[in-house]
Amino acid sequence: MEQEYVLITDFCTSHDIETHFILQLYDNGLVDIVLKENSYYLPLKQLPKAEKIVRLYSELDINLEGIEVITQLLKRIEKMQAEIIYLKNKLDLYE
Amino acid sequence: MKFIDYYKILGLNKDAKPNDIKKAYRKLARKYHPDVNPNDKEAEKRFQEINEANEVLSDPEKRKKYDKYGKDWQHAEEFEKARSSQQSAYGQSRRKGYSQNYGAHDFSDFFESMFGGATADFSRQRTTRFRGQDFNAELKLHLRDVYTTHKQTLTVNGKNIRITVPAGIENGQTIKISGHGGPGHQGGPNGDLYITFSIINDTQFKRDGNNLYTTVNLELYKALLGGEITVNTFDGQVKLKVKPETQNGSQVKLKGKGFPVYKKNNAFGDLYITYNIVTPKNLTEKEKTLIKELAALRKNK
Numbered sequence: 001m002e003q004e005y006v007l008i009t010d011f012c013t014s015h016d017i018e019t020h021f022i023l024q025l026y027d028n029g030l031v032d033i034v035l036k037e038n039s040y041y042l043p044l045k046q047l048p049k050a051e052k053i054v055r056l057y058s059e060l061d062i063n064l065e066g067i068e069v070i071t072q073l074l075k076r077i078e079k080m081q082a083e084i085i086y087l088k089n090k091l092d093l094y095e
Numbered sequence: 096m097k098f099i100d101y102y103k104i105l106g107l108n109k110d111a112k113p114n115d116i117k118k119a120y121r122k123l124a125r126k127y128h129p130d131v132n133p134n135d136k137e138a139e140k141r142f143q144e145i146n147e148a149n150e151v152l153s154d155p156e157k158r159k160k161y162d163k164y165g166k167d168w169q170h171a172e173e174f175e176k177a178r179s180s181q182q183s184a185y186g187q188s189r190r191k192g193y194s195q196n197y198g199a200h201d202f203s204d205f206f207e208s209m210f211g212g213a214t215a216d217f218s219r220q221r222t223t224r225f226r227g228q229d230f231n232a233e234l235k236l237h238l239r240d241v242y243t244t245h246k247q248t249l250t251v252n253g254k255n256i257r258i259t260v261p262a263g264i265e266n267g268q269t270i271k272i273s274g275h276g277g278p279g280h281q282g283g284p285n286g287d288l289y290i291t292f293s294i295i296n297d298t299q300f301k302r303d304g305n306n307l308y309t310t311v312n313l314e315l316y317k318a319l320l321g322g323e324i325t326v327n328t329f330d331g332q333v334k335l336k337v338k339p340e341t342q343n344g345s346q347v348k349l350k351g352k353g354f355p356v357y358k359k360n361n362a363f364g365d366l367y368i369t370y371n372i373v374t375p376k377n378l379t380e381k382e383k384t385l386i387k388e389l390a391a392l393r394k395n396k
Contacts, residue, residue: 014225
């Protein structure tokens, strides 16, 4: 448990945010959390995503709805960037 | 070292009010923040500039010093000495700024020269973190290097890391080395190291995923009558039978002679060979006569 998950309270204390915020992210399908022995945990794999959301929220003052839109658009950007790399490599065939 | 116009970076006049600075910074930060501009080095650079401009202009002490010296900033050191006796440390009541994951750890030489490393160090510590910072690195390799799985030692931020480079990795592909980023804080895990591969192809082969492509010159008579030739593949030479009446530009496939399939042991793509038929030059009189005879035969057929 300790190696794969992080206590949400620890995460929130470290980022100076309310636990409620992470639960809201979960309710909006933005992060996965796990309930075990009456404590909420964040899977380690979710940490980069959760921290990015925290940055958008606390540093850029973007609300949850905005974060949802940005998250969707970023997924599309990342997919398109992967396609660009694939197509650039393909283009080398003809150069 | 060049003077940096922080007002220009934020699109402000010199008489800008603190609220104008805050608004301009926020607007530009939303536009160029690396979290909303993934893999965009230009945006990252702009964000660093914006961060630095804000660092100076939103801090009354720094702004005063910057405004006083402006383009004559190189005399700032004298200014510092003169006021050192009454100086207290900067930033006792600093505002909360953006994460040092982006930008603030890369202040310009101009900034360091005017405000010193100590101030910059303070900035680096200003935001709380949990998970360590992710590091990004680019590794340039030749196509031959990624034909076989091999180990390689990299130096990232002064530390040596031995990584396995899997055969068949693609140009532009990024792999994650978990836990090799910056150290975690307050019990948080380390960040990750992301390595993007830039693969230089200086071979005769063109690569498309797992398949390789090459062109082989074929002499005219071998193309007409068929025969055997030796061709280069990526891992050595092989003998290849040429069918009679092979056409120029025709292609043959050598199954399993292509590039290794990423993370699939002993699986290889194919090698496609395109024939380029080369007609003879400097014909002798006898050759010309015989070819004319051949042409006539073909005409009468």
